[in-house]
Amino acid sequence: QLHLVESGGGSMQTGGSLRLSCSASEYTFSGCYMGWFRQAPGKEREWVGTVYTSSNRTYYADSVKGRFTISQGNATNTAYLQMNSLQPEDTATYYCAAASVCSSYRGVIGYDVWGQGTQVTVSS
Numbered sequence: 001q002l003h004l005v006e007s008g009g010g011s012m013q014t015g016g017s018l019r020l021s022c023s024a025s026e027y028t029f030s031g032c033y034m035g036w037f038r039q040a041p042g043k044e045r046e047w048v049g050t051v052y053t054s055s056n057r058t059y060y061a062d063s064v065k066g067r068f069t070i071s072q073g074n075a076t077n078t079a080y081l082q083m084n085s086l087q088p089e090d091t092a093t094y095y096c097a098a099a100s101v102c103s104s105y106r107g108v109i110g111y112d113v114w115g116q117g118t119q120v121t122v123s124s
Helices: none
Strands: 004-007 010-013 018-024 033-039 046-052 058-060 068-072 078-083 092-099 118-123
Touching: 004 092, 018 033, 018 092, 018 118, 033 068, 033 078, 046 068, 046 078, 058 068, 078 092
Parallel strands: 010 118
Antiparallel strands: 004 018, 018 078, 033 046, 033 092, 046 058, 068 078, 092 118
């Protein structure tokens, strides 16, 4: 069974940058897409962005467009979330997720494997 492990979270001041990594246990992830979500305390899990594994096409939530970038590693079993110009409202636990089949990439229901999450805290 596929497992995902996130890393790279931490604390940062406003305007700083962080890069999160998501590694899949399979050498080559053959699913449809990988995505990033985040969840702040007391809030629902929010879609951040998605990368289609075959086309490398990316999609982003309006709240992060222009600041966050999703990419895939050369080994195609790793996805990255580069976060620039971080703001306090970006504070959340960030999750990567993978979908074995193509579905609704903006929704939690569109993914069937999830990582354990990594905390990102942005202070003003």
